[in-house]
């Protein structure tokens with residue numbers, strides 16, 4: 001190894017390499033030239049979703065019979081990697097594909113799969129999942145949003161905040177209480193097609209320090225009526241169990257996103273320290289630079305090997321909640337440390353938004369917060385002690 005490229009055992013098959021080539025081409029054509037504009041307007045263009053649908057990027061791991069591309073989670077991993085390599089971090093396609101759609105696939109009725117998955121795959125529907133509320137984030141079982149049964153409808157009341165894709169999503173899985181007296185056993189996942197209902201309102205797009213290309217938003221539900229057929233699963237009260245079963249995949253996704261940023265940070269920093277000069281020599285020639293990058297490369301290699309191990313475990317259906325929490329904790333902490341070191345090696349230019357490392361720094365911080373904070377990851381890991 002003679003560069004800052006991080007090597008680890010590879011899970012890529014020939015089929016995945018071809019898919020990666022297609023994803024790369026799509027992103028280079030449709031997203032990269034517009035990336036700066038997405039950041040300025042705090043969202044991607046709505047038509048990007050439809051174009052991604054046409055190109056087979058949406059619902060890449062959903063079965064073909066429901067309009068998906070028939071891939072596995074490894075196809076989603078490819079998308080994460082290709083987005084990360086290009087710094088297209090704000091687009092919520094991974095949440096749409098690998099967090100929202102799986103709830104329908106795993107717990108939805110046949111009728112729900114046919115009704116929603118093909119439209120998620122085409123981009124007609126853009127997905128979001130609304131768990132967090134102004135009053136509760138980590139303590140998910142304390143959500144207040146209610147879905148009260150009224151004949152063959154639920155009437156939803158409450159508000160959600162920090163919702164990724166919130167400014168655009170027209171298919172929202174709302175974590176709500178169908179029985180407020182039962183704590184976590186009273187939680188259900190109820191889907192709202194926002195174009196079909198009254199009483200739904202979006203708040204402002206939130207002004208974040210990073211991830212600026214995503215339209216993270218507040219959502220308000222005021223007497224929103226949806227058919228009881230929009231409950232995910234057969235019985236009420238299964239929402240918390242469904243969330244706990246799917247959150248390991250979400251945490252692995254965050255770990256993989258961290259890895260992509262780590263690799264990009266090292267690549268851009270490697271280039272920078274070779275061309276920038278001080279005291280008559282390139283920055284790379286200072287021993288401090290070499291030691292810092294040696295530490296970063298070591299940590300990145302450990303992170304990558306561990307991440308790929310978790311990925312293989314997940315593909316084999318063996319990744320448990322503890323290991324997924326460890327992956328999210330370790331990779332995101334490593335991401336923030338490495339990006340910070342890399343920014344330091346850029347000097348003042350590292351603080352300027354026109355340098356990719358500055359954006360990576362601001363974008364990285366939230367990785368320790370969402371998907372369950374890293375403190376909550378430790379709570380979960382500690383349960384296994």
Ligand SMILES: Cc1cc2nc3c(=O)[nH]c(=O)nc-3n(C[C@H](O)[C@H](O)[C@H](O)COP(=O)(O)OP(=O)(O)OC[C@H]3O[C@@H](n4cnc5c(N)ncnc54)[C@H](O)[C@@H]3O)c2cc1C
Nearest residue numbers: 129130131132136137138162163164369370371372373375
């Ligand atoms: C950019 C962004 C995108 C997001 N996207 C989504 C989304 O799409 N959907 C969604 O539902 N949510 C989303 N979130 C919300 C995110 O998941 C929550 O912010 C997160 O779970 C933390 O909840 P909170 O903000 O209410 O913090 P709190 O729960 O109030 O936590 C505050 C602090 O207390 C600590 N803490 C809490 N409980 C414990 C404990 N038991 N032990 C030790 N420490 C504890 C936390 O770790 C944290 O440091 C997003 C957030 C951001 C910033």
